[in-house]
Amino acid sequence: MKTSHSPSTHPVDRHVGHRIQQRRKSLGLTQTQLAEALGISMQQVQKYETAFNRISASRLYELSQALAVPVRFFFEGLPDPGKQDPARPRNGDPLFHPEANEFAQVLEKEGLVLKGALLMDGKWHRVPVIGNKQGSRSGSYRGFLDGKPNGSIMNYKNGQEAVKWISTGTALGPQELERLKVEANARQAAREAE
Known part of the structure; x- marks a missing residue:
């Protein structure tokens, strides 16, 4: 559907x-x-x-x-409004980026289960798929925000070829692209420091 x-x-x-x-x-x-x-x-x-x-x-x-x-x-997974920098617009968060939401819906359609924020950093991320045993991660994805957002999805459980995704939205401008990259890198560094 x-x-x-x-x-x-x-x-x-x-x-x-x-x-x-x-x-x-x-x-x-x-x-x-x-x-x-x-x-x-x-x-x-x-x-x-x-x-x-x-x-x-x-x-x-x-x-x-x-x-x-x-x-x-x-x-869960939404930014805490009490901790939000008032100078930063809400729509600057990747969760509020329509292409990230679109990619998350495609991941779900392919059977992947996201736990936490969707990472659009160009690296492969292993995640569970529907029906996995506890602790198993039989799926992976990677997403890119370069130019027109795109990504790849693998569900190893179903044994099919990688699914390629290209946003149906508009291409990102250079300033927005750079801002999203900086924010993604900062979030990744914060996660790694935890």
């Missing part, structure tokens, strides 16, 4: 929808099974996962119960 959302969909709504889908799949539930647990239609679950429809606070609470996670699970 091709996921789509309007360009005006808020990045947090897309992130929450992605986290719902990620948790549902990690539990081995279908959209229909989750819908039945919530007393809603499968199409409504689909709309929540693709951020086509926004989720009310009470529904988010019900989702947390049905998926056996705390409500904060759906927001």
